[in-house]
Amino acid sequence: MVKENDYFRSGGLSMKQKSAEILAIGTELLMGNTVNTNAAYIARGLAQNGVNVYHQEVVGDNPQRLLDSLTRAFSRSDIVITTGGLGPTYDDLSKETIASYFGRKLVLDKESLQHIEEHFRAIGRPMSDNNRKQAMMPEGCTIFPNPNGTAPGCAIEQDGKVAFMLPGPPREMKPMFEHYVLPYLMKDSDTVLVSKMIHLFGIGESLLEHRLHDLMVSSTNPTLAPYAKSGEVMLRVTARVARGENPDPILQPVIEKVREMAGEFIYGIDVGDLQTAAVRRLAEKGLRVATAESCTGGYVSKRITEVDGASAVFDCGVCSYANEIKEKVLGVSHETLEKYGAVSPETAKEMAAGIRRLSGAEIGVSTTGIAGPGGGTEEKPVGLVYVAVDSDAFCQVLELHIPSRGDDAREYIRYIASSHALHLVWKAAGMAK
Amino acid sequence: MVKENDYFRSGGLSMKQKSAEILAIGTELLMGNTVNTNAAYIARGLAQNGVNVYHQEVVGDNPQRLLDSLTRAFSRSDIVITTGGLGPTYDDLSKETIASYFGRKLVLDKESLQHIEEHFRAIGRPMSDNNRKQAMMPEGCTIFPNPNGTAPGCAIEQDGKVAFMLPGPPREMKPMFEHYVLPYLMKDSDTVLVSKMIHLFGIGESLLEHRLHDLMVSSTNPTLAPYAKSGEVMLRVTARVARGENPDPILQPVIEKVREMAGEFIYGIDVGDLQTAAVRRLAEKGLRVATAESCTGGYVSKRITEVDGASAVFDCGVCSYANEIKEKVLGVSHETLEKYGAVSPETAKEMAAGIRRLSGAEIGVSTTGIAGPGGGTEEKPVGLVYVAVDSDAFCQVLELHIPSRGDDAREYIRYIASSHALHLVWKAAGMAK
Numbered sequence: 106m107v108k109e110n111d112y113f114r115s116g117g118l119s120m121k122q123k124s125a126e127i128l129a130i131g132t133e134l135l136m137g138n139t140v141n142t143n144a145a146y147i148a149r150g151l152a153q154n155g156v157n158v159y160h161q162e163v164v165g166d167n168p169q170r171l172l173d174s175l176t177r178a179f180s181r182s183d184i185v186i187t188t189g190g191l192g193p194t195y196d197d198l199s200k201e202t203i204a205s206y207f208g209r210k211l212v213l214d215k216e217s218l219q220h221i222e223e224h225f226r227a228i229g230r231p232m233s234d235n236n237r238k239q240a241m242m243p244e245g246c247t248i249f250p251n252p253n254g255t256a257p258g259c260a261i262e263q264d265g266k267v268a269f270m271l272p273g274p275p276r277e278m279k280p281m282f283e284h285y286v287l288p289y290l291m292k293d294s295d296t297v298l299v300s301k302m303i304h305l306f307g308i309g310e311s312l313l314e315h316r317l318h319d320l321m322v323s324s325t326n327p328t329l330a331p332y333a334k335s336g337e338v339m340l341r342v343t344a345r346v347a348r349g350e351n352p353d354p355i356l357q358p359v360i361e362k363v364r365e366m367a368g369e370f371i372y373g374i375d376v377g378d379l380q381t382a383a384v385r386r387l388a389e390k391g392l393r394v395a396t397a398e399s400c401t402g403g404y405v406s407k408r409i410t411e412v413d414g415a416s417a418v419f420d421c422g423v424c425s426y427a428n429e430i431k432e433k434v435l436g437v438s439h440e441t442l443e444k445y446g447a448v449s450p451e452t453a454k455e456m457a458a459g460i461r462r463l464s465g466a467e468i469g470v471s472t473t474g475i476a477g478p479g480g481g482t483e484e485k486p487v488g489l490v491y492v493a494v495d496s497d498a499f500c501q502v503l504e505l506h507i508p509s510r511g512d513d514a515r516e517y518i519r520y521i522a523s524s525h526a527l528h529l530v531w532k533a534a535g536m537a538k
Numbered sequence: 539m540v541k542e543n544d545y546f547r548s549g550g551l552s553m554k555q556k557s558a559e560i561l562a563i564g565t566e567l568l569m570g571n572t573v574n575t576n577a578a579y580i581a582r583g584l585a586q587n588g589v590n591v592y593h594q595e596v597v598g599d600n601p602q603r604l605l606d607s608l609t610r611a612f613s614r615s616d617i618v619i620t621t622g623g624l625g626p627t628y629d630d631l632s633k634e635t636i637a638s639y640f641g642r643k644l645v646l647d648k649e650s651l652q653h654i655e656e657h658f659r660a661i662g663r664p665m666s667d668n669n670r671k672q673a674m675m676p677e678g679c680t681i682f683p684n685p686n687g688t689a690p691g692c693a694i695e696q697d698g699k700v701a702f703m704l705p706g707p708p709r710e711m712k713p714m715f716e717h718y719v720l721p722y723l724m725k726d727s728d729t730v731l732v733s734k735m736i737h738l739f740g741i742g743e744s745l746l747e748h749r750l751h752d753l754m755v756s757s758t759n760p761t762l763a764p765y766a767k768s769g770e771v772m773l774r775v776t777a778r779v780a781r782g783e784n785p786d787p788i789l790q791p792v793i794e795k796v797r798e799m800a801g802e803f804i805y806g807i808d809v810g811d812l813q814t815a816a817v818r819r820l821a822e823k824g825l826r827v828a829t830a831e832s833c834t835g836g837y838v839s840k841r842i843t844e845v846d847g848a849s850a851v852f853d854c855g856v857c858s859y860a861n862e863i864k865e866k867v868l869g870v871s872h873e874t875l876e877k878y879g880a881v882s883p884e885t886a887k888e889m890a891a892g893i894r895r896l897s898g899a900e901i902g903v904s905t906t907g908i909a910g911p912g913g914g915t916e917e918k919p920v921g922l923v924y925v926a927v928d929s930d931a932f933c934q935v936l937e938l939h940i941p942s943r944g945d946d947a948r949e950y951i952r953y954i955a956s957s958h959a960l961h962l963v964w965k966a967a968g969m970a971k
Contacts (some may be wrong), residue, residue: 402843410835
């Protein structure tokens, strides 16, 4: 666990510490129909920029309770960021309520209205009168355009207090937060936080923390913080520097130390994710990959093709869920399937080799296993997955035993298996000439 | 969006309305390193049992701020449920703080200590002195055992107020909430809420609300509330009934009215999602589907194979990202690709027919389009996608123009395209003999 004060230790550089509260508005959050992922996203962004968050709150679409919460939040902090309640329907009252807190009226913003009208023309659906309400904005506010939806956001600043109103849907909120809220907040700051994210695969968080414990405790500028997420670990290295100062002399020595201590698990820095690392490396080397998936059912190719530019390195994938397709399309031998079964290292190998043959790609990767919840046996239990890679310079089959507890075990097994497949592709691309 | 008061209006049945607040404790939540999924889980469980939630809050591991929040929460509600802060480390101070609010001391609970000692024996690790702290419980509380971890939970009740303290990790918190907190809360209740979820595709939230406005406003028991999520809309119908009473006579007439007013968009009730609806319908009819994907790159097959039991209806999928693979594996004619291009209704049709031929499935579905951000032209812009289905009884090609602005436009375009493909499969399965 991170202690607030430790995390925000500024390494001796002076900066007026700001604090903010996050106030999510929406009965669907109160009722638990939606998980409040926005708060975590915003909190992370604020923390990275040295803004403290001491409270997060959720209230419903109820003007009086919203006003109470807003008043209380401003009694503790100068910055309040709200999400939600900007929708077109009669119960979306955030703007009215927050404007009234500042003693402002709502006025029609013509640009916003025009954007909303264009949006409906583009998607070919009629615009209802409700949507016009979304262009009514507090007098004198700074408007944030919303290219991903109809509700614009805004900032109202008065007497040293600033309220940011952002839309609730994460795909609308996130870009608005990055492109407008953070720059707005940081405009007066004389120092900035600069981070690099080291991505690791194949080591658990507690083991990594154990290895790096002394380095983590002794690092103050930059700080070093681990994050675990779905079978991967990331290490964030964060330096506080004066605006315009090159952060590399502070960041690089610590990154080098991490390389010395855990380099075998690092697959990239600021690379986003495994699929991006794999696709970039393939593209750099002019290689192509092809996928042959059984238990992952398209998860590997889906993740590869998430990456913009995947078409330069990916031509072909086959989901061979049935044995017949493994034989007919991929050319896995009938004898192998008979003798070892579909879930076996032998079948995985032939699938990877087969998709290479079919596609002409330099690297073939395959998965076959038991994703559950049904289909497991004592000999081949749920969570047993074979992942194979085939290329001229590097061939490997992994036998995975993925823990399968909980409601989303099937999703977890398939995701982890696809991560291993992507990691093998990344390795194979690295070894190719 | 739902108005609290509408939602909780009890339709004339008498029940003392309880209200609760959820207070999550943990600096990792405040900093955004962890998403607060617990709050949504608890809120859903409470809502289903007729307990109102008007506030959720997150505070750090800071005794003074926790005490402030607890005091404020009890000024508004009789029930406060806390999660987190029960860990063994020095900064986990929830129990001390909450006990002091009620004027209680912590005393050693021998049974809990024994459980913790057994836990460490079982995992073969030494027990640290810190862990002993986890067996210190508020005097006179009701202890909830934790079979999934070391920290027991508890309830303290005094002067009509009750605080529940639950551990933070979801796999420890959830069973404790189900097995101890809900029964504790419900022991005096005579009514329950029962919901059904109507799933719709192809209509936006505001248009649906427009159509159903009068019905939504006039419905009190059951209530009717819309939720939008990634291109779909759901309508939750919620009845309040006496414990043990059959809710169907209250729910069904309203569900029938919704069918009359928007039936063409309904693809299921309590069905979870499009892929589950499609797989179930295919299984019921003994049909199989095969996928031929270009721009979605495996997203459709990935979603189909998310569903447990997909292997009964899905044998084969091909991602034909390159034209060569469209020709060679799917048998799309060279002339079609030359004349109309890969992103065309003609190619989509031939892909769907081709994967049927290759796989022998009764239904073939295909996608081809421009997922962006690169690759768009004036004639064929980013977001243009063709989705085709091929079967004996039903063939169709859809031309989609999916709005493509924002950072995750590529993901959104691919997701919405895959949703349309799954919806076409669902339709085709319905028309098959």
